[in-house]
Amino acid sequence: MPELPEVETVVNDLKAHNVEGQRITAVRIFWPRSVHSLPHRSINATLIGRTIKKVWRRGKYIVFDLEPDTRFLIHLRMSGRIRVVAKSARRDRHEHVCITLKNDTEIRLHDTRKFARVYIGEKAKGPLEKLGREPLAGTFEAADLLAIVRSRSRAIKPLLLDQSLIAGLGNIYTDEALWRAKVHPAKKSTALSTREAAALCRAIKAVLRKGIKYCGTSLGDGDNNFFSLGERRGRNGDRLTVYQRNGQPCLRCGHMIARIIVAQRGTHFCPQCQR
Numbered sequence: 206m207p208e209l210p211e212v213e214t215v216v217n218d219l220k221a222h223n224v225e226g227q228r229i230t231a232v233r234i235f236w237p238r239s240v241h242s243l244p245h246r247s248i249n250a251t252l253i254g255r256t257i258k259k260v261w262r263r264g265k266y267i268v269f270d271l272e273p274d275t276r277f278l279i280h281l282r283m284s285g286r287i288r289v290v291a292k293s294a295r296r297d298r299h300e301h302v303c304i305t306l307k308n309d310t311e312i313r314l315h316d317t318r319k320f321a322r323v324y325i326g327e328k329a330k331g332p333l334e335k336l337g338r339e340p341l342a343g344t345f346e347a348a349d350l351l352a353i354v355r356s357r358s359r360a361i362k363p364l365l366l367d368q369s370l371i372a373g374l375g376n377i378y379t380d381e382a383l384w385r386a387k388v389h390p391a392k393k394s395t396a397l398s399t400r401e402a403a404a405l406c407r408a409i410k411a412v413l414r415k416g417i418k419y420c421g422t423s424l425g426d427g428d429n430n431f432f433s434l435g436e437r438r439g440r441n442g443d444r445l446t447v448y449q450r451n452g453q454p455c456l457r458c459g460h461m462i463a464r465i466i467v468a469q470r471g472t473h474f475c476p477q478c479q480r
Contacts, residue, residue: 207281208265209340209373210416211431211439215287216262218434219312222289227306228256229271236301239314240323251275251326252304264336264372268329278324278332279314284429285321288313318429337370340409350409351402354394361397362390363468365409374409377422377448380473382408384447389479390472391465416441424449447473 207215219225229252234240240248255271262268267279267287279287288300292309302314302323314321324332338345338353353370354361365371365379374382383390385408388401397405416422421439423431431439446456451464451473460477 206265206283206375207285207421207431208375208378208416209262209413210378210441211421211433212262212265212267212281212373213417214421214433214439215281216260216267218437219260219267219287219289222310222434223308224257224289224306224310224312225260226256226258227308227310229253229304230307231303231305233303233305234301235296235303236316236319238319239301239316239321240325241328243325243328248325252277257306262373263333263339264368265375266332266336268333275326276329277326278329280322280324280332281316282318282320282322284318285314285316286432287434288315289434335369336372337368338372340371340373341413345406347399347403347406350406351397351399354397354402358393358395360391360467361388361394361405362470362472364394366468366470371409373413376470376472377445378409378412378416380448381412381446384474384479385412387478390467390474415444419444447475449473 232248232252234245257269258272259270265280268276270276289310289312292305292311297315299317300313300315304312338349354364357364362379365374382405386405388405419439419441420433421431422441423438424442447462450462453462455462455475455478458475458477460475462473463476465472
């Protein structure tokens with residue numbers, strides 16, 4: 206599933222394709238379940254004729270602010286991708302939502318597994334209201350992270366994955382951040398020291414910024430892998446320090462990286478560095 210760096214990469218690519226400032230002229234829905242609980246008539250009334258004022262990210266959501274005052278969100282989930290193509294381009298059978306713009310291009314939601322979702326107008330409020338803190342916000346500091354982790358008695362990894370507490374982290378960057386901070390993924394959150402919280406806060410920001418710098422993480426060539434606009438692969442996969450490196454030497458101490466299950470999630474860590 207695309208995480209914060211992958212979604213930020215898609216947002217940056219949408220901006221580079223000049224979708225901001227474009228007016229929506231048509232909307233076509235080919236898989237109704239892609240749009241969250243909204244009749245087609247309401248979709249047209251809410252979107253057509255509106256101008257895309259701003260595209261930005263909140264957690265793992267792509268947010269389109271429209272003029273007059275409304276918005277729609279896209280959550281890519283497991284296999285969703287965004288394409289910006291000419292209106293005349295032949296539609297792929299996996300392109301389930303097509304939003305036509307004034308300049309005769311289309312924003313298309315491509316999703317082989319049909320898990321991605323679009324939230325429009327009033328329906329867009331709910332998902333954003335449920336999200337926790339933005340880890341890359343300048344106001345998010347070690348004291349904030351410490352307050353969050355000590356408010357729950359859980360293993361630290363699933364706590365970091367809880368989108369209602371911290372928005373945008375997923376399996377890859379959580380493993381990477383915990384390795385960088387030398388924190389065991391199964392450590393009780395309430396046992397995290399002030400020093401460990403500070404190291405973990407720095408690590409979260411560092412791995413997310415690195416992921417954005419290298420345009421996200423792509424780990425294979427399959428349809429479910431991450432690709433941004435123009436089928437652009439993320440380059441962060443070659444720079445991972447622990448995720449999916451089980452059986453390989455730790456880049457810090459040389460001990461073999463292990464894989465365990467924490468809260469039903471495959472988890473990669475160094476038994477030597479992360480005791």
